[in-house]
Amino acid sequence: MIDLHIHILPGMDDGSRDMEESLKMARCAVASGIKAVVATPHVMTGLYNNTREKILDAVQELRSQLKDNNIPMKVYPGAEYMLDPEIPRWLKECQALTLYDEGKYLLVEFPTTDIPIYAVQTFFEIALQGVTPVIAHPERNGIFLEDPDKLLPFIERGALCQGTAGSLTGLFGSRVQEVALDYLLDGCYHFISSDAHGIGGRFPDLSEAFRIAEGYSAGLGELLTKDNPEFLLKGRAPIRPPVVEKLSDKGKLSFWNRLWRKKITLG
Numbered sequence: 001m002i003d004l005h006i007h008i009l010p011g012m013d014d015g016s017r018d019m020e021e022s023l024k025m026a027r028c029a030v031a032s033g034i035k036a037v038v039a040t041p042h043v044m045t046g047l048y049n050n051t052r053e054k055i056l057d058a059v060q061e062l063r064s065q066l067k068d069n070n071i072p073m074k075v076y077p078g079a080e081y082m083l084d085p086e087i088p089r090w091l092k093e094c095q096a097l098t099l100y101d102e103g104k105y106l107l108v109e110f111p112t113t114d115i116p117i118y119a120v121q122t123f124f125e126i127a128l129q130g131v132t133p134v135i136a137h138p139e140r141n142g143i144f145l146e147d148p149d150k151l152l153p154f155i156e157r158g159a160l161c162q163g164t165a166g167s168l169t170g171l172f173g174s175r176v177q178e179v180a181l182d183y184l185l186d187g188c189y190h191f192i193s194s195d196a197h198g199i200g201g202r203f204p205d206l207s208e209a210f211r212i213a214e215g216y217s218a219g220l221g222e223l224l225t226k227d228n229p230e231f232l233l234k235g236r237a238p239i240r241p242p243v244v245e246k247l248s249d250k251g252k253l254s255f256w257n258r259l260w261r262k263k264i265t266l267g
């Protein structure tokens with residue numbers, strides 16, 4: 001598996017505190033079947049001012065330490081950007097760091113309890129730079145939790161989504177899990193990643209989320225944790241995930257599932 005979203009670079013954000021913890025995270029990831037990760041430290045103006053150069057240097061240092069410690073895991077550069085109207089300018093000036101540093105996909109998170117009014121316009125301007133936004137863990141945003149349908153305008157405009165493994169397993173509570181499962185079955189997620197911040201609560205493990213996805217549809221876990229992240233690595237577009245039929249208590253597709261199915265397949 002490839003973990004596309006992990007805070008494994010030491011001392012750069014609220015993830016790994018030092019190299020020792022980063023190496024523990026790497027060993028944990030390898031033990032759970034992860035062979036490569038994209039290191040995605042937070043970039044938040046005023047809080048985590050991680051520049052592209054700083055991240056690239058930190059990735060090189062971690063690679064060196066992994067080699068010295070015989071840990072068989074690859075690490076690639078990336079970042080998790082808090083949505084900011086300046087992102088299109090950063091891209092234009094080659095300051096922003098895309099996933100795998102390929103200039104094609106940018107991991108973007110929304111504020112926890114808000115979808116800013118400039119969100120759609122900023123996504124549009126990111127797309128104008130030839131970059132596709134990947135929305136990090138939409139299931140953990142308060143607005144989407146209240147009304148999951150509000151994710152649709154972003155998907156309809158070409159954004160991809162990354163679900164967090166812990167959301168599917170219930171780590172963030174029952175409502176987050178419920179919305180995450182709906183998004184999973186409605187084909188909204190192109191990727192499932194750990195978003196691990198250490199070796200405690202949010203640790204690097206995709207195996208349980210993999211089993212959950214495979215349980216609903218054979219091959220779905222493989223697509224979201226292995227194939228699609230690998231396609232990005234090779235510069236290819238990820239495959240659109242299938243919509244999985246979800247039966248209500250009466251044995252029919254739920255209204256929600258029918259609606260999403262129609263919108264997603266038409267979109």
Ligand SMILES: [Fe+2]
Binds near residue numbers: 005007080136195
């Ligand atoms: Fe994150």
